[in-house]
Amino acid sequence: MLLEVTLSGVTLGGMYALVAMGLTLQYGVARIMNLSYGELLIAAAFAALWFYSGLALSPLLGLLVVPPLAFALSYAIYRILLQPLVRRAKTRDALEVDSILATFGLLFVIQGVMLAVFGGAYYSYSFLSIPLNIAGATVAANRLLALVLAVVIGLGLYLALTRTRLGTAVRAVAVDPVAAQLVAIDVRTASALAFALGGALVAAAGVLVSMFLTFNANLGVVFTLKALVVVIMGGVGNLLGALIAGLILGLVENYVAVFIDPGLTLAATYAIFLIVLLVRPQGLLGRSSR
Amino acid sequence: MLEVAHLSVQYGRHRAVDNVGLTVGAGEIVVVLGANGAGKSSVLKAVAGLQRPGTGTRVTLGGRELVGLPAHTIVEAGLALVPEGRGIFGELTVRENLLLGAFARRARADEDRNRARVLALFPRLAERLEQTARTMSGGEQQMVAIGRALMSAPEFLLLDEPSLGLSPLLCGELFRALERIRGDGISVLLVEQNAKRSLAIADRGYLIENGRVVGAGRAADLARDPAVQRAYLGGTRQG
Numbered sequence A: 001m002l003l004e005v006t007l008s009g010v011t012l013g014g015m016y017a018l019v020a021m022g023l024t025l026q027y028g029v030a031r032i033m034n035l036s037y038g039e040l041l042i043a044a045a046f047a048a049l050w051f052y053s054g055l056a057l058s059p060l061l062g063l064l065v066v067p068p069l070a071f072a073l074s075y076a077i078y079r080i081l082l083q084p085l086v087r088r089a090k091t092r093d094a095l096e097v098d099s100i101l102a103t104f105g106l107l108f109v110i111q112g113v114m115l116a117v118f119g120g121a122y123y124s125y126s127f128l129s130i131p132l133n134i135a136g137a138t139v140a141a142n143r144l145l146a147l148v149l150a151v152v153i154g155l156g157l158y159l160a161l162t163r164t165r166l167g168t169a170v171r172a173v174a175v176d177p178v179a180a181q182l183v184a185i186d187v188r189t190a191s192a193l194a195f196a197l198g199g200a201l202v203a204a205a206g207v208l209v210s211m212f213l214t215f216n217a218n219l220g221v222v223f224t225l226k227a228l229v230v231v232i233m234g235g236v237g238n239l240l241g242a243l244i245a246g247l248i249l250g251l252v253e254n255y256v257a258v259f260i261d262p263g264l265t266l267a268a269t270y271a272i273f274l275i276v277l278l279v280r281p282q283g284l285l286g287r288s289s290r
Numbered sequence B: 001m002l003e004v005a006h007l008s009v010q011y012g013r014h015r016a017v018d019n020v021g022l023t024v025g026a027g028e029i030v031v032v033l034g035a036n037g038a039g040k041s042s043v044l045k046a047v048a049g050l051q052r053p054g055t056g057t058r059v060t061l062g063g064r065e066l067v068g069l070p071a072h073t074i075v076e077a078g079l080a081l082v083p084e085g086r087g088i089f090g091e092l093t094v095r096e097n098l099l100l101g102a103f104a105r106r107a108r109a110d111e112d113r114n115r116a117r118v119l120a121l122f123p124r125l126a127e128r129l130e131q132t133a134r135t136m137s138g139g140e141q142q143m144v145a146i147g148r149a150l151m152s153a154p155e156f157l158l159l160d161e162p163s164l165g166l167s168p169l170l171c172g173e174l175f176r177a178l179e180r181i182r183g184d185g186i187s188v189l190l191v192e193q194n195a196k197r198s199l200a201i202a203d204r205g206y207l208i209e210n211g212r213v214v215g216a217g218r219a220a221d222l223a224r225d226p227a228v229q230r231a232y233l234g235g236t237r238q239g
Helices: A002-029 A037-054 A059-088 A092-118 A141-163 A165-175 A177-182 A187-210 A220-234 A239-260 A262-279 B040-048 B071-076 B094-101 B111-121 B123-127 B138-150 B168-183 B195-201 B219-224 B226-232
Strands: A131-134 A137-140 B002-011 B014-024 B029-033 B058-061 B079-082 B156-160 B187-192 B204-209 B212-218
Touching: A002 A037, A002 A137, A002 A141, A002 A165, A002 A187, A002 A220, A002 A239, A037 A059, A037 A092, A037 A187, A037 A220, A059 A092, A059 A187, A092 A220, A131 A141, A137 A141, A141 A165, A141 A187, A141 A239, A165 A177, A165 A187, A165 B094, A177 A187, A177 B071, A220 A239, A220 A262, A239 A262, B002 B040, B014 B029, B014 B040, B014 B187, B014 B212, B029 B168, B029 B195, B040 B079, B040 B156, B040 B187, B071 B079, B079 B138, B094 B138, B111 B123, B111 B138, B111 B168, B123 B138, B138 B156, B138 B168, B168 B187, B168 B195, B187 B195, B195 B219, B204 B219, B204 B226, B212 B219, B219 B226
Parallel strands: B029 B187, B029 B204, B079 B156, B156 B187
Antiparallel strands: A131 A137, B002 B014, B002 B058, B204 B212
8 A cells, every 4th residue: 555655656756856847947047937837738638638539649659749849839939928028127037027927828828728628627548557566566557657757758858957068058057147158158049948848848747647647727737836846845946856856745745645635635735845945945955045 | 359449338327438449469468457347347248248338339359340249159259258256157067167168169179178278277177077166265266267268269368357356376376377378379358456467477458447448558568657556556565
């Protein structure tokens, strides 16, 4: 029982971590606090659903198609909707406020379209729902596959950001956008790419989530909030922190839901969040002065 | 040759730089001397593309107009700035700072040679490649900043008060390093308050007051000029 709950918590935590890594890219590098972030996750989940039940194609194929589309869409959103805000913002703080307002509007646009097309009903599809036996615990194959893919994607991103010159350049923009220009980094393009990459990540998470969770058109904001909690808990801009905080959140939510009361899941989330904020306001792995 | 003419910089209604002209020839060290707030930093920022200069300003590098180009393109043209406060990436390691120094396309071909040069110039950095830059001492951070700028294979190196906050010993090391950098064929333009040290290594100098050039000449002549000694060298003070 404990092992089963733990495995399922780790899977959920892996999703949270992936989603938080994407938000870290958008917020830490492009400095856009994107409130419509979770909507893209749900849109990707619907796309995977359509792939599976509409086109009879595997969601794994969706994983190859949907994130690149989300990348292109996010890139366009940044260039068309957000870049004018970047251009006119006098300070990074001003940009933050503007981006919150703009993406708050975007949230309702995307959500409205999804509600118009799919209504408020819950959707799910049955893909690889084969019970697997791991050390006495029963886990659905789709969950395990989602976890493995999340680890692969997350690890790939982490290595790309820490082991390549281009990835290091992306992190440099987060550290100091003015100094980044002085080493020939085109900060605007780097920001657009980071924003788009964040969109691709959350779309990948959406496809994975759709493989084992039921979802509806209203659920995006839940993922946005969880991503925010995980990012702040892990330390803003810290990828490793996002990973750890995501796993903690997924585990605690599952433990509380199974062993105490499912109704207390959200309460537990925010209790942890509050404790972290009180004890380590800079986040688990954040720097005290940033 | 780096040529700056009719350079002005305006912050709101305050004119920080007014009609400044200066040149830096190939293989020269040129120093701009001036008190705090004289407009020295604004000159460098405008040349490097971090600050939009006023209309009529001309900045050319080897005949190519730089005014209006974004800062990242100016690096590609062969001009590297070590800004006020150093501008290193504090959260990244020394190795990563140097790696990013060579982000410019112009820097890729000679990256290994430039890295070897930087590490020979600042052997301390070779021992600390994996250290996070912000945990280093001020002098070491200045080495990272200059090393990172050199990694972009510049023709012209601009430095904004590199000696600020350094001990006299480290200051000496710094100015010796600048002489070696000139020896490698890189022209240097620095703004300084430390007139004595900088005039000792410079070929020529400019004096700037309230945003205007009020004097210019060969460094040796400036160092002997009684007016310069009174204003910038603190009378008979030895430093």
